[in-house]
Amino acid sequence: MPTRRTVLAAAPMAAMATALPARASEERADVVVVGAGFAGVTAARELRRLGFSPLVLEARERIGGRTYHREFAGHGIELGGTWIYHTQPFVWSEVHRYGLATEPMPSPDAAVARLGDNGLVPATPEEMGAMLQALATLAEQTRAVIPVAYQHLLVDNPFENRSLAEVVDALDLPPSVRTLVDGNLVTLFHGPLEHVAASELQRVLALCGYSPVELIASGAGTKISAGTAALAGAILSDARADVRFQSWVRRIERNADGVRLEMADGSVVKARAAIVTAPLNTLKDITFTPALSAAKQLAIREPHRGAGVKLYIDVAGDTGPLSILAGPDAPITWMATQHHGRDGSLLIAFGPDPARINPLDKTNVQTVLNACLPGVTVRQSIGWDWNHDPFAKGTWCVLPPGRTRQVLPALAQAEGRLAFASGDSAEGWRAFIDGAIESGYRAARDVAVMLS
Ligand SMILES: Cc1cc2nc3c(=O)[nH]c(=O)nc-3n(C[C@H](O)[C@H](O)[C@H](O)COP(=O)(O)OP(=O)(O)OC[C@H]3O[C@@H](n4cnc5c(N)ncnc54)[C@H](O)[C@@H]3O)c2cc1C
Structure with missing residues (x-):
């Protein structure tokens, strides 16, 4: 894809790690959620509901991840995920929960x-x-x-x-x-x-x-009239979570007592547990210590094909x-x-x-x-340009022949104090907003079990 767009989309984010002054701070949190897409905001809200205090670390300067509501030519548009439908139980329930109007489109x-x-x-x-x-x-x-x-x-x-x-x-x-x-x-x-x-x-x-x-x-049947950002925002607001933008997690260490997350600018957060919602194609960019399970490494070895x-x-x-x-x-x-x-x-x-x-x-x-x-x-x-966006590296999760069993359910499996959620690893509507929400519910339950 176009070099100009690559520059426009990726340069500010790529520059972030070097341009920001080193914070080298260290703070403590209860449970961290890495990523503020639909999996992340749902996981944060469910953590709150289960009695935890979530801290969300998001690499971008906005929530929503691969959904991105914008204004263009006098209309609300969605550069990423858009359509939802009554066949999708998790997202359909959320729009009703927050009283959001939907409309047919196209x-x-x-x-x-x-x-x-x-x-x-x-x-x-x-x-x-x-x-x-x-x-x-x-x-x-x-x-x-x-x-x-x-x-x-x-x-x-x-x-x-x-x-x-x-x-x-x-x-x-x-x-x-x-x-x-x-x-x-x-x-x-x-x-x-x-x-x-x-x-x-x-x-x-x-x-x-x-x-x-x-x-x-x-x-492609129905969209949220006020845009996907309205739903993501409503869920996050219910989470009453602290949210840190421009927090690109590069290293995650875990031991029996908790996790240590290190950002690109050197700052560190320690927590009792964390939920990682980074997309499948970006998991390779995080250094995990100890290394992820062999099954998960196999799952993230090759990118999904939504491109x-x-x-x-x-x-x-x-x-x-x-x-x-x-x-x-x-x-x-x-x-x-x-x-x-x-x-x-x-x-x-x-x-x-x-x-x-x-x-x-x-x-x-x-x-x-x-x-x-x-x-x-x-x-x-x-x-x-989602394919060159360093926090997405692809559009939605499409698996080629022979990969389904390698990728699922290994990708969603909790490891020690780490849980995983993503629209890329959902059981039902994988590759959809609905699947991201489904996975957020599951990962919050995983944390409740690991900390019980
Ligand atoms: C062009 C396009 C069209 C689509 N159309 C539809 C549609 O019509 N309907 C539908 O249901 N779905 C659609 N999808 C798919 C849907 O948008 C996704 O499946 C869903 O939004 C994924 O949510 P998620 O939370 O799992 O991941 P994401 O939305 O990708 O959220 C992950 C978050 O983690 C952040 N992150 C990544 N790495 C790090 C890190 N190391 N440290 C900190 N933060 C990090 C990212 O910035 C991001 O905010 C579309 C997707 C695209 C790209």
């Missing part, structure tokens, strides 16, 4: 079009029916191997070792239908289907009650409601309208490969747009 009235060799073609009802039928076939395959959603790790599933590309190939779909299926799945797994275990799709199909319609709606791009494009004029799907070779595999009107339109887009589109390069984005929306003028565009 435009529910948008007719789907697919990108063919000669530009956009409206998807016919027959093609849409065939796409849903293809996903229904995969759902029935799923039901046979994962009969109960949250028990997917208890079953011996041969699809964990097969790629999603292989399984979709076996459906032998006509090209037009395959484009619609690929557009959905390549977007859902943020990269080529060859890099995705077929069981990744099966897990979410099972969580959606084996319904392709619910699957599509769960991936695509998400961007917002502000264009002149009213595009009308859009939902465009394209095959895996296109720079954008799904694009839809968040807003459209005479004042302009705001498009949201996903692609599998950041090398094919640079959200901060208006000329590049215009060229990509010309292929599907000729005549539409780009005014500005934006995205966040």
Whole structure:
């Protein structure tokens, strides 16, 4: 991805460790939570509920982690995680708990079009029916191997070792239908289907009650009107936690009595226990003493494969409601309208490969747009380079064939006075906000048990 964006996104954070004066302070805390994403804020709140006093150490200058609510072109946008749905029990319960309004997005009235060799073609009802039928076939395959959603790790599933590309190939779909299926799945797994275990799709199909319609709606159906930051903030406020920003934890030592955490600026916090919520792809950057278990080292050896791009494009004029799907070779595999009107339109887009589109390069984005929306003028565009962001190093957790058993449940296993939580290691909606919240609950319970 684009060097300019890398500089913009990563330089201030990379500079932080050297630019800050050495604090070399040492303080004591009850229980530390490393990271203030959804796993971290939930863990902090649950720790408080269980009678502990949480201290949150966050490397960035904001909460939310891989969710990032911003204003752009006069609209609230989400550079990271956005959509939630009633199929996701943890996050759905949280929005009700804090009385947050939700709204459908993108435009529910948008007719789907697919990108063919000669530009956009409206998807016919027959093609849409065939796409849903293809996903229904995969759902029935799923039901046979994962009969109960949250028990997917208890079953011996041969699809964990097969790629999603292989399984979709076996459906032998006509090209037009395959484009619609690929557009959905390549977007859902943020990269080529060859890099995705077929069981990744099966897990979410099972969580959606084996319904392709619910699957599509769960991936992108409803958002929090006030933004993800409103929910993360509400949870954190309930935690009544001390929060230290610009606190990049680089070393964690533990013994029988507690933990010692050392920040990039040399300051130290000692605590009775800690919960680490750093994303899977960044765990290698923390030095653990003693070393993490062999199982966990195996789990973090290779990065997860969620490494695509998400961007917002502000264009002149009213595009009308859009939902465009394209095959895996296109720079954008799904694009839809968040807003459209005479004042302009705001498009949201996903692609599998950041090398094919640079959200901060208006000329590049215009060229990509010309292929599907000729005549539409780009005014500005934006995205966040999660792949080069040192505190994320990827987007959402997508596991390739053969890795599921290595990564889970080892990643979530507590070790001595250390517990672990992350949307990347959740049991159910792993790779989603819901999974991050689920993992925060579990890790707080782990701490309660270890300190009992
Ligand atoms: C582009 C994009 C689109 C997405 N779309 C959706 C969606 O529509 N719906 C959905 O449900 N999910 C979506 N997701 C996934 C979802 O955002 C994540 O699964 C979830 O937010 C992860 O939460 P977390 O708390 O586990 O991790 P994070 O949010 O990554 O939080 C971890 C925190 O730890 C901090 N940290 C890291 N290392 C250290 C360290 N060493 N010391 C101190 N702090 C540290 C980080 O700065 C961060 O704040 C998307 C993600 C991306 C990137």
